[in-house]
Amino acid sequence: MVNKLTGETQVSFFDVNEAKVTFRPKRPSFNIAPTATIGIVREHPAGEREIRPAVWDLRPPWVKPGERRPPLHNARGETVHSLRSFRDAFRERRCLIPASGYYEWRRSDKQPFYFSRRDEHPLAFAGIYEVSAAGELFCSIITTTPNAEAAAIHDRMPVILRREYWARWFEPRELTEEERLAMLVPAPADTLSAWPVTREVGAVRNDNPGLILPAEPPPLKMAPSETPSLFDLDSI
Numbered sequence: 001m002v003n004k005l006t007g008e009t010q011v012s013f014f015d016v017n018e019a020k021v022t023f024r025p026k027r028p029s030f031n032i033a034p035t036a037t038i039g040i041v042r043e044h045p046a047g048e049r050e051i052r053p054a055v056w057d058l059r060p061p062w063v064k065p066g067e068r069r070p071p072l073h074n075a076r077g078e079t080v081h082s083l084r085s086f087r088d089a090f091r092e093r094r095c096l097i098p099a100s101g102y103y104e105w106r107r108s109d110k111q112p113f114y115f116s117r118r119d120e121h122p123l124a125f126a127g128i129y130e131v132s133a134a135g136e137l138f139c140s141i142i143t144t145t146p147n148a149e150a151a152a153i154h155d156r157m158p159v160i161l162r163r164e165y166w167a168r169w170f171e172p173r174e175l176t177e178e179e180r181l182a183m184l185v186p187a188p189a190d191t192l193s194a195w196p197v198t199r200e201v202g203a204v205r206n207d208n209p210g211l212i213l214p215a216e217p218p219p220l221k222m223a224p225s226e227t228p229s230l231f232d233l234d235s236i
Contacts, residue, residue, distance in 0.1 A: 004028035020050030034073035043170035054137035077184030
């Protein structure tokens with residue numbers, strides 16, 4: 001994930017109370033990996049939106065400190081309401097996760113691609129969070145099936161929540177099945193742009209603006225039986 005949004009941009013775009021911002025990164029991040037601390041937008045109990053720090057890896061309250069468990073940085077939109085690890089958070093603790101873009105790897109050749117909005121607006125990922133006994137926040141990003149742009153690269157994509165749903169999303173009461181199905185959908189076609197980037201994004205230690213610049217991808221390697229016919233080039 002990438003977040004190079006300024007504090008002013010996030011406050012304005014997400015309609016956050018400036019006084020409620022407690023997460024202010026010192027610099028842009030171009031290679032954010034799960035378990036990192038990121039900013040989430042949630043509704044303060046007083047009714048104002050705030051930006052708080054959260055660890056990008058949900059920790060359900062029944063998980064003991066130090067207990068080994070599967071990573072929970074993503075939650076499938078199809079099951080987030082029913083799986084034990086996510087259902088309570090989805091019912092009462094929904095949030096938005098701001099980002100400039102995100103990386104996805106094409107499975108056929110492990111080529112990374114960078115996705116961002118065509119209109120250059122921030123991305124608003126649908127998320128859920130939990131609060132530990134010590135007051136720490138842990139979050140997950142909700143994913144769904146891909147839209148036209150994403151499908152060429154991967155079979156999942158993050159839910160980019162439409163602004164018209166934000167107010168309801170923040171309400172700490174359960175969504176109806178109809179609301180869930182309407183909200184947790186792929187972004188409309190032509191929402192995103194995507195281009196291949198350097199494989200250096202695969203190492204978390206690399207974090208610089210060059211990671212999101214277009215890179216020439218290597219040619220796809222095909223077995224002899226997969227070589228396309230001269231008259232079937234449009235199937236590549």
